[in-house]
Amino acid sequence: MQYPLSHTIYATIGKISVAIIIGIVILLFLTLILGYILVKKQKLILPSVLLFSIDTFYLQIKSLARRFGIAEKTVDQIGIEVRNGLNKESFSSIDARDRILVVPQCLRHEKCPARLDSMEGVTCKGCGMCDIKELKKEAERLGYRFYIVPGGTFVERIIKRVRPRAALGVACHRDLYAGMHRISRAECAVQGVPLIRDGCIHTEVDIKELLRKMRAGIEDTVEEIEKGCSPDEIPKTG
Ligand code: SF4
Structure with a gap:
């Protein structure tokens, strides 16, 4: 038939x-x-x-x-780690002056005296009440432009304005995965370090891991790292 x-x-x-x-x-x-x-x-x-x-x-x-x-967070973690792995070499090869470091404002001490600027984000006053003072100092010593931001939209504005060739970001797992996804479309070698404690305040990042990524391609050896700011010099968030 x-x-x-x-x-x-x-x-x-x-x-x-x-x-x-x-x-x-x-x-x-x-x-x-x-x-x-x-x-x-x-x-x-x-x-x-x-x-x-x-x-x-x-x-x-x-x-x-x-x-x-x-946990849903694990899916974000997989996405973050895959992007970190794929972009590691290109990130390391880019001059620190073409890199930016972006951290979330929730990393600040709850009594942070710094105010938000619509273009630059929060400008740390270096009071020393949280880890950001030393992170900023180290980032700028290496050559990075450093930003404390209130959210992902702000990061996109910075990327459009500054046009960095590489970006290192810190955020909660979900925001970090989404941010890395968006930024990688802007032909920017992106790396991310997720918060180990997230939330609106009193968040925490693995400082050693962040310093290791910051120094990638610049001061990779133990001797060189020891010349710079040691993770132990950075006080814990209060
Ligand atoms: S060190 Fe922390 S709390 Fe102090 S001004 Fe900078 S970001 Fe704010």
């Missing part, structure tokens, strides 16, 4: 659709498995596939992660 042409076309479209759906489901599971290996074992496998998958199916992967009892 011969089927009409329209029947054959619908059957083919149906088969292709099922194949695409199966392909996407396999990709989502593969992303979670590779992401788990990355987060737990620090092994970056198929980074371009991982990044494509997370950028394209971000919400679906988060929903799948929830079903398996995996």
Whole structure:
């Protein structure tokens, strides 16, 4: 028996659709498995596939992660670590004068006397009540332009105005993943360090990790790091 042409076309479209759906489901599971290996074992496998998958199916992967009892933050962490891995070399090769360091205003002490400027963000007055005083000092010693910002939109304005070739950012996992995604479209080699304690106030960043990334390509060796500001010199946030 011969089927009409329209029947054959619908059957083919149906088969292709099922194949695409199966392909996407396999990709989502593969992303979670590779992401788990990355987060737990620090092994970056198929980074371009991982990044494509997370950028394209971000919400679906988060929903799948929830079903398996995996924290949504882990999906953001995977996205951050993949981008860090892919951009590491290009970031390190860029002169510090073409880099910016952006930290969130929630890292400040709650009694911070500095005020927000609509162009420059918060300008630290160096009172020493939080880690930012020393971070700024070290960033500027290395050659970075340093910004304390109230949010992601502010970062985009800075990127458009300053046009850095590389950017290092600190934020909570979700904002950092989203910010790194947007900034990487501006052809800027981006690196990120997530907050280890997030929230609106009293947030905290891994200072050693941040200093290590700041110095990438500038003072990579232990001897050179020791010449600069040691992580231990930076007081803890009050
Ligand atoms: S050191 Fe911290 S609290 Fe003091 S002015 Fe700078 S950002 Fe504000």
